[in-house]
Amino acid sequence: MKKFLPALLVGSSYFLANFALAAGLASGTAEATNFKNWIYGFLAIVSVIYLLFQILQAYGGKQTWVDVGHACGKVALMGGTPALVTFLWGIWGTSA
Numbered sequence: 612m613k614k615f616l617p618a619l620l621v622g623s624s625y626f627l628a629n630f631a632l633a634a635g636l637a638s639g640t641a642e643a644t645n646f647k648n649w650i651y652g653f654l655a656i657v658s659v660i661y662l663l664f665q666i667l668q669a670y671g672g673k674q675t676w677v678d679v680g681h682a683c684g685k686v687a688l689m690g691g692t693p694a695l696v697t698f699l700w701g702i703w704g705t706s707a
Contacts, residue, residue: 658686 665682668674 654690658690662686 662679662682665674665679669676669679
């Protein structure tokens with residue numbers, strides 16, 4: 612059985628790929644867009660919770676307000692990274 616396993620896996624992946632690709636590119640693009648919107652919403656909620664936690668820590672005297680400023684900078688940097696990557700991909704990514 613072990614000597615037939617690679618052939619079985621390759622053969623089954625060939626036949627299953629046709630079923631997986633049957634929906635077409637529009638369906639895959641729509642799912643990718645839905646996932647992108649979901650992940651951006653999730654990360655926004657996590658960022659707000661993180662900033663609220665940092666603010667509560669500063670109110671409680673457990674850290675300084677400078678630390679809250681650093682946390683705001685981290686969130687802004689991480690939030691701006693996808694926009695920067697999209698911009699740079701538009702400049703250099705499509706020059707085929």
